[in-house]
Amino acid sequence: MRVIIVGAGDVGRSIAENLETAHDVVVIDRDDTIVEDLTYSLDVLAIHGDGTELETLRAAGIDQAGLVIACTDSDETNVVVCGAAKTVSDTFTIARVRRRTLLETWNDSDDAFGVDFMVCTDLLVAQTIFRICGLPAAQDVDLFASGLVRMAEFDIDEHSPVANEPVHEADRYDSLTFAAVFRDGEMIVPSGDTVLRPTDRVVVIGSHESVADFGTDIAVAGGDRADEIVIVGASEIGYQTAREFESHGYRPRLIEQDPVRARDVAETLTDTLVLESDATDIEFLDREHIDEADIVISALDGDEKNLLASLLARRLGVDRTVAVIENLEYADLFETVGIDVAVNPREETAEEIVRFTRADHTEKLAMLEHDRAEVIEFEVSEDSELLAGPIQDVTDELPDGVVIGALCRDGEHITPRGTTVIQPGDHVVVFVDAAVLDEILEAI
């Protein structure tokens, strides 16, 4: 499929990287040097020009394109790109926006602005942060099959009850599948004998409750529902996160240094206590008892500031720190230094967009560990290779690096065991190593 990506910023670039092998990717950008750089660094066609102009779109081959992704930094430009593309073809269009209001307008009418799918970056990040905060100790959380199935990543701590246990012993949770273990940068698909070591990061897939139970057991500092939420920085992400918590009945606190911005967000956030202060002012943090918070989320502009704010919160004795990290290369480093969870906006957006480049039946997708592996949900079609027999036989046929994590039939969650037989129409959630991804996508 020909995919046209307009705007080669962080997001556009990482989408292009993800798609370069499987698709014919054309990238349009207004910056000469970026275009030149892309031509040599990725296996894509890079065109210099303005994506809102038909001439440029035609040069990129809009007639044969199956997908147009508009992900420049400007919301308006992205919307106009989609509208322009729609005037000459009926290719599927995706627009990335930052403003939530645009998304709300689009939601009200399906084909507003000629956009077929709209991704609101800041909202996505906010939702991810909320999901992660809802599950104690989790590093990443994603929902599948309309929320019936949950996928989560956890770090195994030396005090954790499952530490140093083989998987067949640790698997005492109903309907929970251990999909993968990341150890020292290596990915292992666990068998029953694989021993879970401290510092391992495990990926589990299962029902809502089982994942929650597992998380609660793993969490060293007790698994009560986190009530005291503190968000540092009223950036757009910080603001959206506060809204997300509000809409689920929480009353978060939001610290913002700039008086004008603080007043601005305080006007729209009715259930959030907005505090106007420097988040590194120890006296202030002490007076407001920030140390008693269950979770501190740093959403300041700038990765370094977020690191500082998180470390400070850590030092005060906050249980969990979550930070928004723009630069992917920092994420690992920051997690080693002491941030519990680093959330990357770029990755969240790419996840959402890449899903549309897959065959029609991929319903949902999550990337793990910087796209080393993916968890995908799809509806099983009549001619799928998964229908060949019980799961045990099917997985033997498939290449290594595939784990069937969960199964949903008629809105019910079914724990996949070796003897389970998959039926057409089932929703399957699979964990797939990125190395064998294309092969698997073919098979299913």
Add this chain to the structure above:
Amino acid sequence: MRWTLHVDWRAGLSLVGTILAFVSLAFTVPIVVALLYGGDDLWVFVVSMLLTAGFGLGLRQLDPDPDPGAREAFFIVAMAWLLVAVFGAVPYVLAGNGTVSQPVNALFESMSGFTTTGATVMGDISFDTHSRAMLMWRQLTQWIGGMGIIVLAVAILSQLAVGGAQLMEAETPGPGVSKLTPHIAETARVLWIAYVGLTALFIALLYALHLLGYAPNMDLYNAFAHGFTTLPTGGFSPEARSIEAFSPAVQWLVVPFMFVAGVNFVLWWHVISGDPWRLVRDNEFRLYLGAVSGLTIVGTAMLFLSALETPATGQIGGNLERSARYAAFQIASLTNSTGYANMDFDAWSGPAKGLLLFAMFIGGSTGSTGGGIKVLRWLVILKTLRRELFTSVHPEAVRPVRMNGRALDEEAIRGIYAFTLLYIVIFFVGVGLFAADAARVGFEVELLDVISASIATLGNIGPGLGTVTGPMGGYLEFPTSSKLLMILYMWIGRLEIFPVLVLLTKAYWQS
């Protein structure tokens, strides 16, 4: 030293003239009444009409093509109200009947009418002394003043279309005129339609009660007369005993309409156009409803437990219907500044009168016809006080004050505090001045009378709580100097102080 005025007073006066000429049309109502009831004072109203129209048209000659700016708005509004009151007093003087034939008394009665105060200096309110046309004119002044002379003028005179918003805002400053429609004239018309509609409904219901036999003396004349003074929260009545003269059924009917008159008419417009939830959800309406119901319950309990009994009302203590009726009526009447009475509440106990005095300080809602400090201001003050308590514990907290979910501008809040403080200061100054003036001429008056004289004129309420100023009394016995001061108080009270006070500053006229 050269004095240059930076106010285009010619253009301002020219517009005032237009408004005055327009208001002169109102004299047609007493003319019709005089024709219907055969009074011999037809000439009084014809002459008044000609005088008013002539003077108005004369003022227009000052500037044939006026183009007033934002600054002239205060001048126009203040002058329009003053001159309308002056010319509204002309018939009283011309007719020469009773105490109001004396010019200061006439001006008092007229200002009290247009500002919907309802304080009276008529010695004898009856058809023996005054004609039916004259007493109807007195009622009509309140109806015209209720929704506002300027609002009416903006609704009808196309000349005011552009600067209309500023004029309307100067007439009812509050926290801003809400434009319901793109054209300000349309907004003004909408308000007047709601006003006229509710008045017509009330008159129809009153007359229906009469036709059904529940209100023998509520004839067509009285139905119109009381329709003209209920919706504008006026309080005048052609009956000396106010609403006490009518049956309990009428008294019960008046209560909800007095309440309605104290609600923002913008909300009534929404109700009429099929969106009653706007009313139910409105913060100010809820507080107003809560305050009136709460005070009514307390008042009912006070009367029920008392041993109150007067010749006119019979036994009130121990009688639930009477206690509720008299309490609900007086609370509804005094909270939003109507000033009707269905009994002489001077007979109430001290604590019960204290309750009424408290009610007088509440006022109606913004955008209603009621006067006073207004519910919205109290609501904002309560909310900011709560915020102060909160921020004394959390000094860094940013907490906007919300009204109907929308955050209020801090500057608007400051304005509300300034107004309320100024209002209370002017009230106390009034108490001092009225007391001193009474002492100067040796007029024996209680403290309660002086207090009520100040709040009842400034708040456009009308009757006070003392023996002199009480609902069955009047302001006739006050010295002339006090009456002039009261006229000023009613005037600034109706325009919410600032538009008049600003005219007294040097900055307004010069730089």
